[in-house]
Amino acid sequence: MPIFDIDFETMPREGLEAIQLRRLQTTLERIYATVPFYKETYDKAGIKPTDIKSLDDLRRLPFTTKQDLRDNYPYAMFAVPMEQIVRIHASSGTTGKPTVVGYTKRDIATWAELMARSMSAAGATNGDIIHNAWGYGLFTGGLGAHYGAERLGASVIPVSGGNTKRQITIMQDFKPTILCGTPSYILHLAEVADEMGVDFKDLYFKSGIFGAEPWTEEMRQELEAKCNLKAVDIYGLSEVIGPGVSIECVEEQKGLHVFEDHFIVEVVDPDTLEPLPYGEPGELVFTSITKEAFPVIRYRTKDITSLNPTPCTCGRTHVRMNKPTGRTDDMLIIRGVNVFPSQIESVLMETREVAPHYQLEVDRIDNLDTLTVKVEIDETSFSDDIKGLQAMEAKLSHDIKEHLGVSARVALVEPKTIERSQGKAVRVIDNRKL
Amino acid sequence: MMAEQISIFIENKEGRLAEVTAILRDAQVNIRALSLADTTDFGVLRLIVNDNDKATAALKKEGFTVGKTQVLAVEVTDEPGGLNKVLDPLCEQDVNVEYMYAFANPQCKNAIMIFRFDDIDKAKEILAQKDIKVIDGKELSGL
Numbered sequence: 001m002p003i004f005d006i007d008f009e010t011m012p013r014e015g016l017e018a019i020q021l022r023r024l025q026t027t028l029e030r031i032y033a034t035v036p037f038y039k040e041t042y043d044k045a046g047i048k049p050t051d052i053k054s055l056d057d058l059r060r061l062p063f064t065t066k067q068d069l070r071d072n073y074p075y076a077m078f079a080v081p082m083e084q085i086v087r088i089h090a091s092s093g094t095t096g097k098p099t100v101v102g103y104t105k106r107d108i109a110t111w112a113e114l115m116a117r118s119m120s121a122a123g124a125t126n127g128d129i130i131h132n133a134w135g136y137g138l139f140t141g142g143l144g145a146h147y148g149a150e151r152l153g154a155s156v157i158p159v160s161g162g163n164t165k166r167q168i169t170i171m172q173d174f175k176p177t178i179l180c181g182t183p184s185y186i187l188h189l190a191e192v193a194d195e196m197g198v199d200f201k202d203l204y205f206k207s208g209i210f211g212a213e214p215w216t217e218e219m220r221q222e223l224e225a226k227c228n229l230k231a232v233d234i235y236g237l238s239e240v241i242g243p244g245v246s247i248e249c250v251e252e253q254k255g256l257h258v259f260e261d262h263f264i265v266e267v268v269d270p271d272t273l274e275p276l277p278y279g280e281p282g283e284l285v286f287t288s289i290t291k292e293a294f295p296v297i298r299y300r301t302k303d304i305t306s307l308n309p310t311p312c313t314c315g316r317t318h319v320r321m322n323k324p325t326g327r328t329d330d331m332l333i334i335r336g337v338n339v340f341p342s343q344i345e346s347v348l349m350e351t352r353e354v355a356p357h358y359q360l361e362v363d364r365i366d367n368l369d370t371l372t373v374k375v376e377i378d379e380t381s382f383s384d385d386i387k388g389l390q391a392m393e394a395k396l397s398h399d400i401k402e403h404l405g406v407s408a409r410v411a412l413v414e415p416k417t418i419e420r421s422q423g424k425a426v427r428v429i430d431n432r433k434l
Numbered sequence: 435m436m437a438e439q440i441s442i443f444i445e446n447k448e449g450r451l452a453e454v455t456a457i458l459r460d461a462q463v464n465i466r467a468l469s470l471a472d473t474t475d476f477g478v479l480r481l482i483v484n485d486n487d488k489a490t491a492a493l494k495k496e497g498f499t500v501g502k503t504q505v506l507a508v509e510v511t512d513e514p515g516g517l518n519k520v521l522d523p524l525c526e527q528d529v530n531v532e533y534m535y536a537f538a539n540p541q542c543k544n545a546i547m548i549f550r551f552d553d554i555d556k557a558k559e560i561l562a563q564k565d566i567k568v569i570d571g572k573e574l575s576g577l
């Protein structure tokens with residue numbers, strides 16, 4: 001398979017590391033001068049950008065967390081004036097306030113470059129037609145893939161999410177050859193296609209690029225069998241750039257190459273925060289070294305995985321991260337949307353009608369993630385009016401959709417029926433087998 | 435004049451209704467009438483019993499959510515059109531029935547209908563004008 005940027009993607013480690021150090025130093029100098037958060041944090045830690053003389057010195061720098069980004073909502077982490085910002089994206093956070101990220105013109109070009117590399121790694125060329133089923137909007141998936149496909153010179157169909165039957169008709173008529181989307185949605189789409197009597201073998205796909213939610217090897221086998229294509233995993237998060245931080249190559253489909261000329265990746269022990277050697281699982285941490293508008297230094301992703309330095313048959317020299325296996329927090333990803341139990345709690349508290357005894361139950365029904373929010377009824381919220389109780393369920397469901405952007409079924413349950421372990425309510429029951 | 439009904443929130447789970455009636459049995463509470471309104475997830479059980487306080491205490495002790503609602507218990511004569519005699523004058527004056535259920539008066543052939551009206555005071559007034567017998571809570575408990 002062709003490699004989009006052969007020089008950088010197959011660069012020997014010594015050269016790559018020299019570039020990383022130079023870019024890291026430049027980034028640090030710049031953010032120390034322009035972002036008050038970094039200056040204050042580094043001053044407090046007694047460290048100056050000039051103290052970073054080797055890649056190993058990176059571990060001396062403090063971490064950046066989601067909380068730090070939230071404290072600087074919306075624009076205080078931007079390292080350039082607004083005149084240079086050309087795009088804003090956002091992702092949901094624990095308190096209802098999203099995390100806002102900005103891009104300069106060059107950042108958008110960098111991101112498009114990384115997505116073009118990713119699509120190449122999945123086997124795409126400028127001759128391909130890309131069916132992009134990631135949502136277009138504040139979420140980085142849709143537009144990220146869109147610009148990457150154009151950078152590659154491929155033809156992109158900006159389908160976005162939803163309207164599954166129309167998507168299938170487009171697949172039949174427009175003959176796309178590369179499929180992008182969240183894996184659970186694509187499995188759902190495959191089932192709808194099956195009901196419509198459409199066989200993927202009669203379609204034209206060769207590869208599928210799936211991500212924005214965790215998925216397993218079993219799901220890969222199912223996706224490949226049902227959709228008749230090669231499935232590769234893509235990883236990214238808006239705080240770092242969006243999709244295109246790392247991707248599997250179609251040759252091995254075993255671990256995601258991190259684009260190390262743009263990001264320095266570490267895995268740290270979530271308790272001691274000490275960097276771990278290759279192969280040991282821990283929390284994934286990224287430092288961006290080429291971004292202008294929104295650089296992050298040692299950003300803690302809360303994703304758990306390990307790194308694999310073994311040379312890859314595809315020729316790329318960039319280290320691979322294994323598929324993330326879990327999270328250090330209680331974040332759920334439902335149909336690509338990040339959901340924290342605390343967000344649901346604040347919606348429930350706002351209505352003041354129900355006690356904050358609740359439980360989230362996540363299932364995968366017909367390959368589509370469904371969220372049920374069970375809420376215990378109490379004397380103040382109970383009335384013998386069935387319509388009133390149903391209206392309460394409907395209102396809560398509406399408010400959750402409004403605040404979190406995710407559809408949930410709300411079910412009132414009897415008091416004290418939500419399982420409590422050692423007095424503490426069990427907030428999440430995830431029945432999806434991941 | 436008014437009667438008090440107790441209502442209980444129950445999830446649609448197998449055997450839940452039987453649990454409620456068993457709790458009442460063990461508390462020596464006699465059920466006069468009962469109606470269950472349900473949705474796919476949950477139901478509201480409405481009860482007329484001989485001792486509301488005893489019933490409420492026993493159910494709460496077992497963790498149930500219990501509510502109280504004012505209803506009217508109306509005797510309906512055992513003849514064609516008996517129910518219309520009650521409903522027509524109310525309907526004419528725009529009093530609406532939210533729900534109703536019935537049981538047989540053990541002392542005679544007539545039925546007793548339990549009504550929940552959207553405007554209970556107006557309903558009471560109209561029924562009094564029409565000389566329709568409304569049974570008060572005490573009499574109801576003693577039946």
Ligand SMILES: [Zn+2]
Nearest residue numbers: 249312314316
């Ligand atoms: Zn590879």
